[in-house]
Amino acid sequence: xxxxxxxxxxxxxxxxxxxxxxxxxxxxxxxxxxxxxxxxxxxxxxxxxxxxxxxxxxxxxxxxxxxxxxxxxxxxxxxxxxxxxxxxxxxxxxxxxxxxxxxxxxxxxxxxxxxxxxxxxxxxxxxxxxxxxxxxxxxxxxxxxxxxxxxxxxxxxxxxxxxxxxxxxxxxxxxxxxxxxxxxxxxxxxxxxxxxxxxxxxxxxxxxxxxxxxxxxxxxxxxxxxxxxxxxxxxxxxxxxxxxxxxxxxxxx
Amino acid sequence: xxxxxxxxxxxxxxxxxxxxxxxxxxxxxxxxxxxxxxxxxxxxxxxxxxxxxxxxxxxxxxxxxxxxxxxxxxxxxxxxxxxxxxxxxxxxxxxxxxxxxxxxxxxxxxxxxxxxxxxxxxxxxxxxxxxxxxxxxxxxxxxxxxxxxxxxxxxxxxxxxxxxxxxxxxxxxxxxxxxxxxxxxxxxxxxxxxxxxxxxxxxxxxxxxxxxxxxxxxxxxxxxxxxxxxxxxxxxxxxxxxxxxxxxxxxxx
Numbered sequence: 001x002x003x004x005x006x007x008x009x010x011x012x013x014x015x016x017x018x019x020x021x022x023x024x025x026x027x028x029x030x031x032x033x034x035x036x037x038x039x040x041x042x043x044x045x046x047x048x049x050x051x052x053x054x055x056x057x058x059x060x061x062x063x064x065x066x067x068x069x070x071x072x073x074x075x076x077x078x079x080x081x082x083x084x085x086x087x088x089x090x091x092x093x094x095x096x097x098x099x100x101x102x103x104x105x106x107x108x109x110x111x112x113x114x115x116x117x118x119x120x121x122x123x124x125x126x127x128x129x130x131x132x133x134x135x136x137x138x139x140x141x142x143x144x145x146x147x148x149x150x151x152x153x154x155x156x157x158x159x160x161x162x163x164x165x166x167x168x169x170x171x172x173x174x175x176x177x178x179x180x181x182x183x184x185x186x187x188x189x190x191x192x193x194x195x196x197x198x199x200x201x202x203x204x205x206x207x208x209x210x211x212x213x214x215x216x217x218x219x220x221x222x223x224x225x226x227x228x229x230x231x232x233x234x235x236x237x238x239x240x241x242x243x244x245x246x247x248x249x250x251x252x253x
Numbered sequence: 254x255x256x257x258x259x260x261x262x263x264x265x266x267x268x269x270x271x272x273x274x275x276x277x278x279x280x281x282x283x284x285x286x287x288x289x290x291x292x293x294x295x296x297x298x299x300x301x302x303x304x305x306x307x308x309x310x311x312x313x314x315x316x317x318x319x320x321x322x323x324x325x326x327x328x329x330x331x332x333x334x335x336x337x338x339x340x341x342x343x344x345x346x347x348x349x350x351x352x353x354x355x356x357x358x359x360x361x362x363x364x365x366x367x368x369x370x371x372x373x374x375x376x377x378x379x380x381x382x383x384x385x386x387x388x389x390x391x392x393x394x395x396x397x398x399x400x401x402x403x404x405x406x407x408x409x410x411x412x413x414x415x416x417x418x419x420x421x422x423x424x425x426x427x428x429x430x431x432x433x434x435x436x437x438x439x440x441x442x443x444x445x446x447x448x449x450x451x452x453x454x455x456x457x458x459x460x461x462x463x464x465x466x467x468x469x470x471x472x473x474x475x476x477x478x479x480x481x482x483x484x485x486x487x488x489x490x491x492x493x494x495x496x497x498x499x500x501x502x503x504x505x506x
Contacts, residue, residue, distance in 0.1 A: 001262055001472070003464055013441065047321035091506045100504070108415040117440040147370040159450070161414045162361040163422070164498050165432045165452025167459070179418045187370040187472050188266065198410070199418025200463070206420070207460035210453070210480060211256055218441050219254065227463060246418050251346045251353070252414035252505045 003226040006033060007211040007219040014046075014220070016053035021141030024221050033223065035146045038230040041138075042153045042208035044220035045171055048134050049125035056083050056114070056124045067231075074099055078130050080114070080124065087112035087126050092253065103127060106172060106244045109158045118218075128154065131172025132239040139174040151175030151230065155205035162253060170201035170211030172240050177201075177233040179242045199243060200229065256479040259286060260464040260472040263459035267473070274394030277474050286476065288399045291483040294391075294460035295406045297473035298424055299371050301387050304376035309336050309367070309377045323337075327352055333367070333377065340365035340379050345506065356380060359497045360424060362411045373480075381407065382424025385492040392427040404428030404483065408458035414505060421462030423454035425493050430454075430486040432495045452496060453482065 003080035008028050014020070020043065025035060035041075049055065063071065067085055071078035074096050085091075088101035092108060101112040105127060128134045131154040139152040154172035157187035159165070170178060177200040186192060208222035247253060261281050267273070278288060288294075302308065311473065316324065316331035324331035328350050338344075341354035345361060354365040358380060366380035381387045385408040392405040407425035412418070413441055423431060431454040439445060461475035500506060 001260040003258040003460075005256040005258070009254055095504060098504075104451060117444065118442065119441060121444060148403075162498055162503060163455065163496050165450045165496065166457065167452050167455050169416070189373060191370065191374060192323065197418045198462070199416060199420050202416065202418065202420050202463050203459040206375070206456040207256075207258070207463060209451070209456050210460060210477075211254060213482075224463075229466075243416050243418065245415055248308060250415060251348060251351075 001228070003207075003224060005207050005211050006223040006225060008033065008221045008223065011047070011218065013218075014050040016050065016055070018051045019141070020047065020051050021145060022140050023083050025142065025145055027221075028223070035142060035148050035150060035223070036225060037148045038150070038227070039148065039232065040151045040153060040176070040224040040227055042155050042205060042222045042224060043138065043144065044212060045113075045127055045131065045154050045156045046115055046125050046136075047220040048128045048131070048154055050119070052128055052134065052239060054126060055119065056126060057122065058124055059122055070094060070099065078136055080111075080116070083114055083124060083126070084112045086206060087114060105131065105171070109156075113156060113158070113171075121137065127156065127171060132241075133172075135172040135174035145184055149175070149234070151234075153201055153204055153208070157209065168202075168205035168207075168212070170205045170229060170240055170243065173201050173238060175234070175236065175238070176230060177235050177238045177242070178240050180229060187224055195214070200233065201240065201243065254476060255293070257462075258460050258464050259476040259478060261286065261474045261476065262472060264300070264321040264471065264474050267300045267301065269308075271304045272303050272394070273300065274391050274398060275285070278395065278398055278473065280474075281476070285286050288395060288401050289404070289478060290401045290405060291480070291494075292401065293404045293406060293429070293457055293477040293480055293483065294395065295408050295458060295475045295484055296409050297465060298366075298380055298384065298409045299368055300473040301381045301384070301391075301407055303372070305381055305387065307379060308372065309379060310375065311336060311377055312375055316449060323347060323352065333364075333369070336367055336377060336379070336387045337365045340367060358384070358424070359494075362409075366409060366411070366424075380409065380424060385427065385494075386425075388425040388427035394502070402428070402487070402489075406454055406458055406461070408461055410462065421455075421458035421460075421465070423493055423496065426454050426491060428489065428491070429483060430485070430488050430491045430495070431493050433486060454493065454496065455485065474475060
């Protein structure tokens with residue numbers, strides 16, 4: 001049993017209006033990689049935000065009074081704080097050089113997921129407006145062009161409470177379930193499993209991150225091949241919402 | 254660029270005293286898989302706990318007054334609660350059917366990581382006493398027997414705050430760093446990276462989990478091959494401690 005994590009190396013720098021589906025297929029083809037049935041294609045969110053023209057010109061923002069105050073408390077640039085506030089529905093925790101927010105999408109993450117890496121100086125990329133919709137559009141285009149059944153995951157790199165270091169997580173998905181609910185399934189001794197929900201889409205995003213790297217490697221697209229639960233979790237109307245724990249069940253808020 | 258996640262399928266049910274290093278090498282060999290230089294071998298913690306005879310007979314425990322009270326509050330079996338208390342240094346949050354603890358190792362997780370799956374009824378496996386030491390012993394045996402340089406990760410499946418579903422995480426490591434600190438490294442545009450610490454060992458544990466499954470598949474050992482940062486992070490005295498965020502920096506306690 002073997003799963004392959006295949007990095008597509010020669011993806012060019014993405015710019016507004018680029019057709020990611022075509023770029024992925026063509027660049028994979030240039031490297032002798034054909035998209036196959038059941039491939040799970042993981043795309044770094046920065047590439048999606050850029051293709052969608054979702055780029056913030058930080059200098060153009062006029063920091064509010066609130067942004068100025070948070071800037072003072074955190075030591076973060078006031079224009080960046082203004083951008084963070086605009087992307088957030090709630091500021092959860094503040095401190096020296098960190099702002100943890102709930103984004104418009106419902107993600108709890110540092111800086112509302114706004115990324116100043118891999119973009120020109122003075123600019124930043126927010127999380128795509130609707131990562132599930134982006135994933136869906138890219139998946140459908142890839143499926144039309146290749147006539148293969150695939151899934152698409154939009155990934156981000158996020159920190160976690162309690163554990164140091166960031167890991168890849170899924171912020172958008174199309175073509176398969178984000179969570180694998182194995183309620184009622186039995187273990188090696190015929191007993192019902194205790195851990196019934198596995199965040200497979202987050203595990204896939206983490207696996208992709210092993211190949212993507214975070215720096216100048218520039219591998220924003222990774223194909224994961226050979227995942228045996230693809231068929232079980234195949235769902236054309238699934239999205240990433242099940243990954244978000246409802247506020248009322250979150251004991252760490 | 255391709256990373257392979259290779260499940261070793263025919264590992265027998267592990268029992269006390271089993272030599273995991275030999276079992277891994279022999280079963281891999283039976284499937285035509287030879288251990289290679291730079292292989293990262295991920296082992297499910299239940300297999301390690303069982304091989305080390307670290308199994309709790311729940312019936313033998315005498316629940317304390319405190320265990321009885323927590324059992325009442327959470328609805329969990331009092332003997333299991335007693336086992337959880339004994340494995341913990343701190344109870345962080347309680348609620349209907351959940352107890353989040355800090356374990357003796359410093360991990361913050363549900364039920365102190367005590368697992369009632371994949372073990373005979375009435376028994377449970379705690380997290381191995383010293384997963385870094387376990388990883389180290391297994392790695393050294395594998396390296397001696399194969400004359401290859403490898404890393405070993407002991408993995409667990411844990412839930413997270415804010416996000417639904419459990420994911421694979423590293424609870425012990427030997428042979429390579431658990432975190433990749435990329436401070437000073439530049440992005441595609443020559444700017445310093447913002448996300449400087451990646452929890453590579455957690456990402457590798459999540460990648461392994463894709464193949465391990467959680468139920469009756471019974472694939473407790475996975476080889477990850479082709480990870481290009483192996484050489485950079487090679488360190489014979491590394492452990493999992495850098496993954497634990499110090500209490501004073503954890504804003505969610």
